[in-house]
Amino acid sequence: MAIKWRDSLAIGITEIDDQHKKLFEAIDKLFTACIQGKGKEEVTNTIKFLEDYTIVHFTDEQEMHKKYNYPERDAHRKIHDNFLKSFEKLKEQFENEGASPLFISTINKQVVDWLIQHIGKADKAFAAFVKG
8 A cells, every 4th residue: 555645735835845745755665665575674764764854844844933933833843742752652662673564554554644634734724824
């Protein structure tokens, strides 16, 4: 089951949309690797990408919130913080258990579900604010 970027997820802010697309590409790569029996080898790369992504993407979003004086920026930051806590637990699970099929499925589901919900609500609300 591959996950692909859909235009309906675009918020209309190119920098953010491009970063979201990169995350979808990494998750799709993991799904493909799992189907091909290479999932365990890709997990470490995906985890590293997600760590890098959260640093760059969340920082960029939060700087935009500040630039535009977004009134919901504290709430949005809390959403990011909650994701980071959940991701840290997934990372610990990987370090303790390795890349089991259950872990691979869990990380895919949690990251994909979170991303779709986050884009659909929080990021689209910010984009609507910016566009006035």
